Amino acid sequence: MKTLRTLSLILALTIPALWTSAQKSASIDKITDAYLGVKNALAIGNGTVAENKAKELFDALSADPAKGLTADQQKLFNSYADKLKYDSRHISETTTVDHQREHFASLSKNLYEVLKGLKMNTATIYMEYCPMKKAYWLSESSAIKNPYYNDKMMTTCGKVTATLPPVK
Numbered sequence: 001m002k003t004l005r006t007l008s009l010i011l012a013l014t015i016p017a018l019w020t021s022a023q024k025s026a027s028i029d030k031i032t033d034a035y036l037g038v039k040n041a042l043a044i045g046n047g048t049v050a051e052n053k054a055k056e057l058f059d060a061l062s063a064d065p066a067k068g069l070t071a072d073q074q075k076l077f078n079s080y081a082d083k084l085k086y087d088s089r090h091i092s093e094t095t096t097v098d099h100q101r102e103h104f105a106s107l108s109k110n111l112y113e114v115l116k117g118l119k120m121n122t123a124t125i126y127m128e129y130c131p132m133k134k135a136y137w138l139s140e141s142s143a144i145k146n147p148y149y150n151d152k153m154m155t156t157c158g159k160v161t162a163t164l165p166p167v168k
Contacts, residue, residue: 027065028120034060035111036140038091042104042147047095054091054100061085069118076117083110101148105135112138112162119167127162136161 037053061084066077087107091100115121115138126139133148144158 029122030060031065032121039137039147042101043145043150045097045150047097047100050100051092051095054088058085058088058092061088073118077114080110080114108137115164121164121166123166125164126160128158129161130158132157
């Protein structure tokens with residue numbers, strides 16, 4: 001009977017913590033997924049899809065994803081939140097791919113720092129580099145699909161420079 005009470009107490013304390021952790025990861029995953037949608041649209045030169053995905057990203061960033069994070073995680077996220085919103089908003093306000101790509105470079109750099117610091121990504125994220133643009137981007141795949149020069153050169157120009165493994 002004592003073992004059953006102890007087990008019940010452990011479950012009562014553990015389940016809410018797991019639920020909160022899953023909610024936090026879901027917010028970060030939503031941000032990451034929207035970002036990857038922008039990246040994939042730029043890799044094929046589709047400014048309309050990039051515009052729509054950037055709106056999703058802006059909305060996800062504006063939904064207070066720092067809520068429920070630890071104090072250190074909140075501090076990190078909040079130090080980049082305005083920059084991320086700025087770039088995602090600018091990308092969402094135009095279908096001009098060249099202008100979207102200008103903001104995409106800083107968006108990528110800042111999101112990488114957030115994901116690296118939070119250590120909450122549930123999938124592997126690759127940091128990739130375009131030597132022609134001298135800019136980075138994040139990808140869900142190690143296969144290079146360059147979002148900076150799809151229509152001016154091969155989309156395979158670039159290399160993986162870092163990997164963020166999924167956090168379990």
